[in-house]
Amino acid sequence: MKKTVIAAAMLMLAPQAFAAPETYVADTEGMHASVNFKVNHLxxxxxxxxxxxxxxSFVFDEDDAANNSVEVTINTNSIDTNHAERDRHIRSDDFLNVKKFPQASFKSTSVTKDDDDGEYTVKGDLTLYGVTKPVEFEIEEVGAGKDPWGGYRRGFEGEMELKPADFGMNYDLGPAAATIYLEFHIEGVKQ
Known part of the structure; x- marks a missing residue:
């Protein structure tokens, strides 16, 4: 009886076993991650x-969403709408002005988990066209597990709405095109 009490006391004093935050890098080389967009046409x-x-890259802590974070850096010159003339126009100073602003970036400032549906709310700073603004969007986990090469992967998807005019892009395409929808599909490889 005495040994059982001592063993129970030792277990209670032992540190709890929690999962440590994990760092992942997006698999862009394998084309298992993408940043897409859509805008209404007329x-x-x-x-x-x-x-x-x-x-x-992102940090994921299954036990505490407050430890989660994500960063994205985009080469704006790499825009591709499958139409060379339109892509040249989007790269011009009418829109992205890629010569002056070769990168767009996002860095999270907080991540919270919605216990009802398992989605995460990500808040952070988006820098586009040389302007940094706070943004907020929802993401959800697609899945996680071992891959065939001995690694471990975790994937998320989400969508962000933004208004180019808020970032100083004032080329008028009409009211239907006032909002752009950025879609993220990020599969990360655990480091």
Whole structure:
């Protein structure tokens, strides 16, 4: 009986086993991560595209979302809408002005988890066109697990709405195109 009490006391005094925060780097080389966008075209349809060159990393703590963070850096010259003339125009000073602003970036300032649906709210600073603004968007985990090469992967997806005019881009495409939707599909490899 005495040994059982001592063993129980030792277990209570032992540090709790919590998962440590894990660092991941987006698998952009394997094309398992993407930053896409869409913008309404004249109210009739959508123009969609992507940025072909970007880097992203994130920290994930399953036990405490306050330890989570994400960073993304985008090469703005890598914009691709599958239409060379349109891409040249978007790269010009009418829109992204890639010569003056070769990068766009996002760095989170906080991450919280919604216990009801398991989604995360990410807040942070988006720098676009040389202007930094606070933004907020929702992400959700797609899945996690071992890969066939002995590594471990974790994936998230989310969407952010932004108004180019808020960042100083004032080229008028009409009211239907006033909002751009950025879509993130990030599969990270645990480091």
């Amino acid at each position: 109210g009739y349809s959508w123009v969609a595209g992507r940025f072909n060159d970007f880097k992203s």
